[in-house]
Amino acid sequence: MDASQPEGPQVKLLDLIEAMRRLGIAAQPNEPGAGSLTDARGAALAILTPDGTFLSANRSAAALFGYSCADLAGKQLVDMAPDDLHAALASELSMSAHSDFHSFSVLLGSRTGHPTRLVLHQQSVPTNQDGRSALLTLFEEPLIREPGLVDAAPLSEASARDCVTYLTMGQQKERQRLAAELHDGLGQALTLVKLMAEDARMRIRRGQVDDAAQLLDATVLRIRETIGEVRQICGELRPLMLDRLGLPAALSSLCRRVERGTENMSVVFNCDVDDDDVPEHLKADMFRVAQEALNNTVKHAAATEITLGFRRIAGGLLLTIQDNGVGYENRPLPTEDACATGLGLIGMQHRVESHGGTFLISSSGTGGTLVSAAWTL
Numbered sequence: 130m131d132a133s134q135p136e137g138p139q140v141k142l143l144d145l146i147e148a149m150r151r152l153g154i155a156a157q158p159n160e161p162g163a164g165s166l167t168d169a170r171g172a173a174l175a176i177l178t179p180d181g182t183f184l185s186a187n188r189s190a191a192a193l194f195g196y197s198c199a200d201l202a203g204k205q206l207v208d209m210a211p212d213d214l215h216a217a218l219a220s221e222l223s224m225s226a227h228s229d230f231h232s233f234s235v236l237l238g239s240r241t242g243h244p245t246r247l248v249l250h251q252q253s254v255p256t257n258q259d260g261r262s263a264l265l266t267l268f269e270e271p272l273i274r275e276p277g278l279v280d281a282a283p284l285s286e287a288s289a290r291d292c293v294t295y296l297t298m299g300q301q302k303e304r305q306r307l308a309a310e311l312h313d314g315l316g317q318a319l320t321l322v323k324l325m326a327e328d329a330r331m332r333i334r335r336g337q338v339d340d341a342a343q344l345l346d347a348t349v350l351r352i353r354e355t356i357g358e359v360r361q362i363c364g365e366l367r368p369l370m371l372d373r374l375g376l377p378a379a380l381s382s383l384c385r386r387v388e389r390g391t392e393n394m395s396v397v398f399n400c401d402v403d404d405d406d407v408p409e410h411l412k413a414d415m416f417r418v419a420q421e422a423l424n425n426t427v428k429h430a431a432a433t434e435i436t437l438g439f440r441r442i443a444g445g446l447l448l449t450i451q452d453n454g455v456g457y458e459n460r461p462l463p464t465e466d467a468c469a470t471g472l473g474l475i476g477m478q479h480r481v482e483s484h485g486g487t488f489l490i491s492s493s494g495t496g497g498t499l500v501s502a503a504w505t506l
Protein backbone atom coordinates (compact mmCIF):
# COMPACT_ATOMS: atom_id res chain seq x y z
CA MET A 130 0.00 0.00 0.00
CA ASP A 131 1.15 3.55 -0.68
CA ALA A 132 2.65 4.78 2.59
CA SER A 133 0.92 8.13 2.19
CA GLN A 134 -2.49 6.46 2.24
CA PRO A 135 -4.24 6.07 5.58
CA GLU A 136 -5.06 2.58 6.88
CA GLY A 137 -8.63 1.25 6.91
CA PRO A 138 -11.19 0.60 4.21
CA GLN A 139 -10.42 2.43 0.99
CA VAL A 140 -12.64 2.91 -1.99
CA LYS A 141 -11.37 3.30 -5.56
CA LEU A 142 -12.54 6.45 -7.27
CA LEU A 143 -13.76 4.61 -10.33
CA ASP A 144 -15.78 2.18 -8.16
CA LEU A 145 -17.30 5.14 -6.34
CA ILE A 146 -18.30 6.85 -9.57
CA GLU A 147 -19.92 3.63 -10.78
CA ALA A 148 -21.70 3.17 -7.41
CA MET A 149 -23.01 6.75 -7.61
CA ARG A 150 -24.38 6.07 -11.07
CA ARG A 151 -26.19 2.93 -9.86
CA LEU A 152 -27.47 4.72 -6.77
CA GLY A 153 -28.73 7.61 -8.91
CA ILE A 154 -30.72 5.23 -11.10
CA ALA A 155 -32.08 3.14 -8.20
CA ALA A 156 -33.03 6.17 -6.07
CA GLN A 157 -35.14 7.91 -8.73
CA PRO A 158 -38.27 9.14 -6.99
CA ASN A 159 -41.31 7.26 -8.27
CA GLU A 160 -43.90 8.31 -5.72
CA PRO A 161 -45.61 11.63 -5.25
CA GLY A 162 -44.01 13.43 -2.31
CA ALA A 163 -40.53 11.98 -2.85
CA GLY A 164 -37.63 13.87 -4.36
CA SER A 165 -34.42 15.61 -3.49
CA LEU A 166 -33.89 19.20 -2.55
CA THR A 167 -31.68 21.29 -4.79
CA ASP A 168 -29.52 22.77 -2.09
CA ALA A 169 -26.76 25.04 -3.41
CA ARG A 170 -24.30 22.72 -1.69
CA GLY A 171 -25.71 19.78 -3.62
CA ALA A 172 -26.67 16.30 -2.47
CA ALA A 173 -25.83 15.21 1.07
CA LEU A 174 -23.44 12.28 0.54
CA ALA A 175 -21.39 10.14 2.89
CA ILE A 176 -19.45 6.91 2.93
CA LEU A 177 -20.26 4.69 5.91
CA THR A 178 -18.86 1.39 7.14
CA PRO A 179 -21.41 -1.47 7.08
CA ASP A 180 -22.17 -0.82 10.77
CA GLY A 181 -22.88 2.85 10.10
CA THR A 182 -19.67 4.68 11.09
CA PHE A 183 -19.03 7.81 8.99
CA LEU A 184 -15.77 7.38 7.06
CA SER A 185 -16.28 10.51 5.01
CA ALA A 186 -19.01 13.08 4.40
CA ASN A 187 -19.39 16.08 2.14
CA ARG A 188 -20.29 19.57 3.40
CA SER A 189 -23.98 19.08 2.62
CA ALA A 190 -24.17 15.98 4.79
CA ALA A 191 -22.16 17.67 7.53
CA ALA A 192 -24.44 20.74 7.41
CA LEU A 193 -27.50 18.49 7.56
CA PHE A 194 -26.32 17.17 10.93
CA GLY A 195 -24.83 20.46 12.14
CA TYR A 196 -21.19 19.27 12.18
CA SER A 197 -18.05 20.00 10.19
CA CYS A 198 -16.95 17.21 7.81
CA ALA A 199 -14.03 16.42 10.12
CA ASP A 200 -16.27 16.18 13.20
CA LEU A 201 -18.77 13.93 11.46
CA ALA A 202 -16.05 11.41 10.47
CA GLY A 203 -15.97 8.62 13.06
CA LYS A 204 -19.51 9.26 14.37
CA GLN A 205 -22.03 6.41 14.43
CA LEU A 206 -25.31 6.80 12.60
CA VAL A 207 -27.03 4.69 15.25
CA ASP A 208 -26.06 7.21 17.96
CA MET A 209 -28.00 9.90 16.07
CA ALA A 210 -31.26 7.92 16.18
CA PRO A 211 -33.60 7.90 19.20
CA ASP A 212 -32.88 4.96 21.57
CA ASP A 213 -36.02 3.04 20.61
CA LEU A 214 -34.97 3.06 16.92
CA HIS A 215 -31.41 1.71 17.41
CA ALA A 216 -32.34 -1.92 16.71
CA ALA A 217 -34.45 -1.05 13.65
CA LEU A 218 -31.69 1.16 12.20
CA ALA A 219 -29.05 -1.53 12.79
CA SER A 220 -31.22 -4.02 10.91
CA GLU A 221 -31.72 -1.58 7.97
CA LEU A 222 -27.93 -1.07 7.81
CA SER A 223 -27.39 -4.80 7.81
CA MET A 224 -29.85 -5.12 4.89
CA SER A 225 -27.90 -2.44 3.00
CA ALA A 226 -24.63 -4.25 3.68
CA HIS A 227 -26.08 -7.48 2.29
CA SER A 228 -27.72 -6.05 -0.82
CA ASP A 229 -26.61 -3.97 -3.76
CA PHE A 230 -29.02 -1.10 -3.10
CA HIS A 231 -31.37 -0.41 -0.19
CA SER A 232 -33.51 2.59 0.79
CA PHE A 233 -35.21 3.30 4.09
CA SER A 234 -36.52 6.16 6.15
CA VAL A 235 -35.38 6.97 9.68
CA LEU A 236 -35.56 9.75 12.27
CA LEU A 237 -32.09 11.18 12.91
CA GLY A 238 -31.05 13.96 15.29
CA SER A 239 -28.64 16.76 14.43
CA ARG A 240 -25.91 18.02 16.78
CA THR A 241 -28.46 20.22 18.51
CA GLY A 242 -30.71 17.19 19.01
CA HIS A 243 -33.35 18.39 16.53
CA PRO A 244 -34.79 15.23 14.91
CA THR A 245 -35.48 15.14 11.17
CA ARG A 246 -37.04 12.34 9.14
CA LEU A 247 -34.59 11.41 6.40
CA VAL A 248 -34.64 8.90 3.60
CA LEU A 249 -31.33 7.07 3.23
CA HIS A 250 -30.41 5.51 -0.11
CA GLN A 251 -27.46 3.16 0.26
CA GLN A 252 -25.39 1.54 -2.44
CA SER A 253 -22.55 -0.84 -1.57
CA VAL A 254 -19.08 -0.02 -2.91
CA PRO A 255 -16.18 -2.52 -2.83
CA THR A 256 -13.21 -1.63 -0.63
CA ASN A 257 -9.62 -2.81 -0.50
CA GLN A 258 -10.51 -5.09 2.45
CA ASP A 259 -11.42 -8.56 1.18
CA GLY A 260 -15.14 -9.02 0.83
CA ARG A 261 -15.94 -5.85 2.79
CA SER A 262 -18.08 -3.16 1.26
CA ALA A 263 -18.60 0.43 2.29
CA LEU A 264 -22.00 2.09 2.00
CA LEU A 265 -22.28 5.09 -0.29
CA THR A 266 -25.19 6.95 1.31
CA LEU A 267 -27.42 9.69 -0.08
CA PHE A 268 -29.46 11.50 2.59
CA GLU A 269 -32.71 12.99 1.37
CA GLU A 270 -35.13 15.18 3.26
CA PRO A 271 -38.56 14.15 1.98
CA LEU A 272 -40.23 17.11 0.36
CA ILE A 273 -43.27 18.67 1.89
CA ARG A 274 -44.66 21.18 -0.56
CA GLU A 275 -45.67 24.44 0.95
CA PRO A 276 -49.31 25.12 0.24
CA GLY A 277 -49.66 27.84 -2.36
CA LEU A 278 -46.01 27.66 -3.55
CA VAL A 279 -47.24 26.07 -6.75
CA ASP A 280 -50.49 24.22 -7.32
CA ALA A 281 -50.25 20.50 -6.81
CA ALA A 282 -49.00 18.71 -9.92
CA PRO A 283 -47.77 15.11 -9.59
CA LEU A 284 -44.06 15.14 -8.75
CA SER A 285 -43.44 12.12 -10.94
CA GLU A 286 -43.97 14.38 -13.98
CA ALA A 287 -40.72 16.12 -12.96
CA SER A 288 -41.69 19.20 -14.91
CA ALA A 289 -39.55 22.33 -15.03
CA ARG A 290 -42.03 23.83 -12.59
CA ASP A 291 -41.28 21.04 -10.10
CA CYS A 292 -37.58 21.72 -10.48
CA VAL A 293 -38.17 25.38 -9.70
CA THR A 294 -40.18 24.34 -6.63
CA TYR A 295 -37.30 22.15 -5.41
CA LEU A 296 -34.91 25.00 -6.09
CA THR A 297 -36.95 27.44 -4.03
CA MET A 298 -37.30 24.96 -1.18
CA GLY A 299 -33.60 24.16 -1.37
CA GLN A 300 -32.75 27.85 -1.19
CA GLN A 301 -34.96 28.27 1.86
CA LYS A 302 -33.26 25.32 3.58
CA GLU A 303 -29.89 26.70 2.65
CA ARG A 304 -30.70 30.12 4.09
CA GLN A 305 -31.71 28.44 7.36
CA ARG A 306 -28.43 26.53 7.43
CA LEU A 307 -26.35 29.59 6.64
CA ALA A 308 -28.14 31.55 9.35
CA ALA A 309 -27.35 28.73 11.80
CA GLU A 310 -23.69 28.71 10.67
CA LEU A 311 -23.42 32.49 11.05
CA HIS A 312 -24.98 32.32 14.48
CA ASP A 313 -23.22 29.22 15.85
CA GLY A 314 -19.90 29.49 14.03
CA LEU A 315 -19.09 33.08 13.25
CA GLY A 316 -21.09 34.66 16.07
CA GLN A 317 -19.41 32.49 18.69
CA ALA A 318 -15.93 32.92 17.19
CA LEU A 319 -16.30 36.72 17.31
CA THR A 320 -17.58 36.62 20.89
CA LEU A 321 -14.53 34.58 21.88
CA VAL A 322 -12.16 37.01 20.12
CA LYS A 323 -13.78 39.94 21.92
CA LEU A 324 -13.35 38.22 25.31
CA MET A 325 -9.70 37.41 24.56
CA ALA A 326 -8.99 41.01 23.51
CA GLU A 327 -10.68 42.36 26.66
CA ASP A 328 -8.66 39.96 28.80
CA ALA A 329 -5.42 41.13 27.11
CA ARG A 330 -6.36 44.79 27.69
CA MET A 331 -6.97 44.09 31.39
CA ARG A 332 -3.57 42.40 31.72
CA ILE A 333 -1.82 45.33 30.04
CA ARG A 334 -3.46 47.70 32.53
CA ARG A 335 -2.19 45.47 35.35
CA GLY A 336 1.31 45.53 33.88
CA GLN A 337 1.26 41.80 32.89
CA VAL A 338 2.64 42.60 29.46
CA ASP A 339 4.06 39.14 28.62
CA ASP A 340 0.77 37.42 29.45
CA ALA A 341 -1.10 39.99 27.38
CA ALA A 342 1.26 39.45 24.42
CA GLN A 343 0.65 35.68 24.56
CA LEU A 344 -3.07 36.22 24.67
CA LEU A 345 -2.90 38.60 21.72
CA ASP A 346 -0.93 35.99 19.72
CA ALA A 347 -3.73 33.49 20.38
CA THR A 348 -6.29 36.15 19.44
CA VAL A 349 -4.60 36.78 16.08
CA LEU A 350 -4.63 33.04 15.39
CA ARG A 351 -8.34 32.86 16.18
CA ILE A 352 -9.04 35.88 13.93
CA ARG A 353 -7.19 34.11 11.08
CA GLU A 354 -9.35 31.02 11.55
CA THR A 355 -12.45 33.20 11.56
CA ILE A 356 -11.39 34.86 8.30
CA GLY A 357 -11.11 31.33 6.86
CA GLU A 358 -14.66 30.60 8.02
CA VAL A 359 -15.95 33.82 6.41
CA ARG A 360 -14.25 32.86 3.12
CA GLN A 361 -15.87 29.45 3.33
CA ILE A 362 -19.33 30.92 3.85
CA CYS A 363 -18.80 33.41 0.99
CA GLY A 364 -17.82 30.48 -1.21
CA GLU A 365 -21.18 28.88 -0.40
CA LEU A 366 -22.99 32.05 -1.41
CA ARG A 367 -21.06 32.65 -4.59
CA PRO A 368 -23.84 31.59 -6.95
CA LEU A 369 -25.49 34.86 -5.92
CA MET A 370 -23.28 36.23 -8.71
CA LEU A 371 -25.52 34.33 -11.07
CA ASP A 372 -28.42 36.64 -10.34
CA ARG A 373 -26.28 39.74 -10.84
CA LEU A 374 -24.14 38.73 -13.80
CA GLY A 375 -25.84 35.76 -15.48
CA LEU A 376 -24.14 32.37 -15.89
CA PRO A 377 -21.60 33.04 -18.71
CA ALA A 378 -20.25 36.16 -16.98
CA ALA A 379 -20.19 34.39 -13.58
CA LEU A 380 -18.18 31.52 -15.15
CA SER A 381 -15.80 33.97 -16.76
CA SER A 382 -15.28 35.73 -13.44
CA LEU A 383 -14.69 32.34 -11.76
CA CYS A 384 -11.94 31.58 -14.33
CA ARG A 385 -10.27 34.93 -13.73
CA ARG A 386 -10.35 34.40 -9.98
CA VAL A 387 -8.81 30.92 -10.28
CA GLU A 388 -6.08 32.25 -12.56
CA ARG A 389 -5.29 35.13 -10.21
CA GLY A 390 -5.21 32.80 -7.21
CA THR A 391 -2.61 30.43 -8.70
CA GLU A 392 0.91 30.75 -9.99
CA ASN A 393 1.82 29.55 -13.48
CA MET A 394 -1.65 28.38 -14.48
CA SER A 395 -3.57 29.83 -17.37
CA VAL A 396 -7.34 29.46 -17.46
CA VAL A 397 -9.04 29.83 -20.83
CA PHE A 398 -12.81 30.30 -21.08
CA ASN A 399 -14.53 29.35 -24.35
CA CYS A 400 -18.19 30.21 -24.42
CA ASP A 401 -20.83 30.66 -27.10
CA VAL A 402 -23.86 30.51 -24.79
CA ASP A 403 -26.06 33.45 -23.78
CA ASP A 404 -27.54 33.60 -20.33
CA ASP A 405 -31.03 33.47 -21.87
CA ASP A 406 -30.18 30.07 -23.45
CA VAL A 407 -29.84 28.46 -20.01
CA PRO A 408 -32.88 27.21 -18.07
CA GLU A 409 -33.05 28.95 -14.70
CA HIS A 410 -33.20 25.73 -12.66
CA LEU A 411 -29.91 24.44 -14.12
CA LYS A 412 -27.78 27.56 -13.63
CA ALA A 413 -26.64 26.93 -10.05
CA ASP A 414 -25.78 23.29 -10.86
CA MET A 415 -23.73 24.33 -13.90
CA PHE A 416 -21.84 26.94 -11.88
CA ARG A 417 -21.17 24.47 -9.03
CA VAL A 418 -19.91 21.78 -11.40
CA ALA A 419 -17.48 24.25 -13.01
CA GLN A 420 -16.41 25.51 -9.58
CA GLU A 421 -15.73 22.02 -8.16
CA ALA A 422 -13.89 20.85 -11.30
CA LEU A 423 -11.70 23.98 -11.28
CA ASN A 424 -11.04 23.57 -7.53
CA ASN A 425 -10.05 19.96 -8.11
CA THR A 426 -7.62 20.97 -10.82
CA VAL A 427 -6.02 23.58 -8.57
CA LYS A 428 -5.88 21.18 -5.58
CA HIS A 429 -4.83 17.94 -7.22
CA ALA A 430 -3.74 18.22 -10.87
CA ALA A 431 -0.46 20.21 -10.81
CA ALA A 432 -1.64 21.54 -14.19
CA THR A 433 -0.41 24.55 -16.13
CA GLU A 434 -3.48 24.96 -18.34
CA ILE A 435 -7.21 24.64 -17.81
CA THR A 436 -9.84 25.21 -20.44
CA LEU A 437 -13.42 25.75 -19.36
CA GLY A 438 -15.82 25.31 -22.28
CA PHE A 439 -19.49 26.23 -22.24
CA ARG A 440 -21.01 25.53 -25.64
CA ARG A 441 -24.25 24.94 -27.45
CA ILE A 442 -24.56 21.43 -28.89
CA ALA A 443 -27.39 19.87 -30.92
CA GLY A 444 -30.42 20.05 -28.61
CA GLY A 445 -28.54 21.07 -25.50
CA LEU A 446 -25.61 22.59 -23.64
CA LEU A 447 -22.16 21.17 -22.92
CA LEU A 448 -19.87 22.18 -20.07
CA THR A 449 -16.28 20.89 -20.20
CA ILE A 450 -13.30 21.36 -17.91
CA GLN A 451 -10.03 20.07 -19.36
CA ASP A 452 -6.66 20.25 -17.61
CA ASN A 453 -3.18 19.10 -18.59
CA GLY A 454 -2.28 17.75 -15.15
CA VAL A 455 -1.37 14.41 -13.58
CA GLY A 456 -4.79 12.67 -13.84
CA TYR A 457 -6.29 10.28 -11.30
CA GLU A 458 -6.65 6.90 -12.97
CA ASN A 459 -7.23 4.13 -10.42
CA ARG A 460 -6.37 6.35 -7.50
CA PRO A 461 -7.93 5.30 -4.19
CA LEU A 462 -10.08 7.72 -2.27
CA PRO A 463 -8.54 8.79 1.04
CA THR A 464 -11.65 8.02 3.11
CA GLU A 465 -10.04 8.28 6.52
CA ASP A 466 -8.44 11.63 5.95
CA ALA A 467 -11.21 13.76 7.37
CA CYS A 468 -9.80 16.90 5.75
CA ALA A 469 -10.13 15.39 2.29
CA THR A 470 -13.77 14.45 2.12
CA GLY A 471 -13.28 13.11 -1.39
CA LEU A 472 -16.91 13.33 -2.42
CA GLY A 473 -16.74 16.36 -4.71
CA LEU A 474 -16.57 14.34 -7.91
CA ILE A 475 -19.60 12.21 -7.20
CA GLY A 476 -21.42 15.30 -5.91
CA MET A 477 -20.94 16.84 -9.39
CA GLN A 478 -22.08 13.62 -10.99
CA HIS A 479 -25.23 13.59 -8.86
CA ARG A 480 -26.04 17.23 -9.70
CA VAL A 481 -25.81 16.56 -13.42
CA GLU A 482 -27.53 13.17 -13.56
CA SER A 483 -30.36 14.08 -11.18
CA HIS A 484 -31.49 16.68 -13.71
CA GLY A 485 -31.30 14.27 -16.63
CA GLY A 486 -27.82 15.32 -17.78
CA THR A 487 -24.91 13.12 -18.83
CA PHE A 488 -21.70 13.25 -16.80
CA LEU A 489 -18.38 11.87 -18.03
CA ILE A 490 -14.86 11.94 -16.69
CA SER A 491 -11.79 10.76 -18.47
CA SER A 492 -8.42 11.00 -16.90
CA SER A 493 -4.94 9.76 -17.66
CA GLY A 494 -1.42 10.45 -16.56
CA THR A 495 -0.51 11.78 -19.99
CA GLY A 496 -3.67 13.52 -21.15
CA GLY A 497 -4.76 15.21 -17.90
CA THR A 498 -8.39 15.20 -16.86
CA LEU A 499 -11.54 16.02 -18.79
CA VAL A 500 -14.81 16.51 -16.93
CA SER A 501 -17.81 16.95 -19.17
CA ALA A 502 -21.47 17.52 -18.42
CA ALA A 503 -24.19 17.72 -21.07
CA TRP A 504 -27.82 18.71 -20.62
CA THR A 505 -30.54 18.17 -23.21
CA LEU A 506 -32.95 21.11 -23.43
Ligand SMILES: Nc1ncnc2c1ncn2[C@@H]1O[C@H](COP(=O)(O)OP(=O)(O)OP(=O)(O)O)[C@@H](O)[C@H]1O
Nearest residue numbers: 425426429430456457469470471472473474475498
Ligand atom coordinates in the same frame (compact mmCIF):
# COMPACT_ATOMS: atom_id res chain seq x y z
N1 LIG B 1 -8.34 17.35 -12.02
C1 LIG B 1 -7.79 16.39 -11.24
N2 LIG B 1 -6.51 16.01 -11.44
C2 LIG B 1 -5.94 15.03 -10.67
N3 LIG B 1 -6.59 14.39 -9.67
C3 LIG B 1 -7.87 14.73 -9.42
C4 LIG B 1 -8.54 15.75 -10.19
N4 LIG B 1 -9.82 15.85 -9.72
C5 LIG B 1 -9.92 14.96 -8.71
N5 LIG B 1 -8.77 14.28 -8.53
C6 LIG B 1 -8.53 13.16 -7.58
O1 LIG B 1 -9.80 12.63 -7.26
C7 LIG B 1 -9.97 12.62 -5.84
C8 LIG B 1 -11.45 12.84 -5.53
O2 LIG B 1 -11.86 14.14 -5.93
P1 LIG B 1 -13.06 14.78 -5.14
O3 LIG B 1 -13.38 16.10 -5.73
O4 LIG B 1 -14.15 13.77 -5.12
O5 LIG B 1 -12.51 14.91 -3.67
P2 LIG B 1 -11.50 15.97 -3.03
O6 LIG B 1 -11.27 17.10 -3.99
O7 LIG B 1 -10.30 15.20 -2.56
O8 LIG B 1 -12.31 16.46 -1.76
P3 LIG B 1 -13.63 17.40 -1.77
O9 LIG B 1 -14.67 16.52 -1.16
O10 LIG B 1 -13.23 18.55 -0.94
O11 LIG B 1 -13.96 17.74 -3.18
C9 LIG B 1 -9.06 13.70 -5.33
O12 LIG B 1 -8.69 13.48 -3.99
C10 LIG B 1 -7.88 13.58 -6.29
O13 LIG B 1 -7.03 12.53 -5.88
Ligand SMILES: [Mg+2]
Nearest residue numbers: 421425473474
Ligand atom coordinates in the same frame (compact mmCIF):
# COMPACT_ATOMS: atom_id res chain seq x y z
MG1 LIG C 1 -12.92 18.07 -4.90
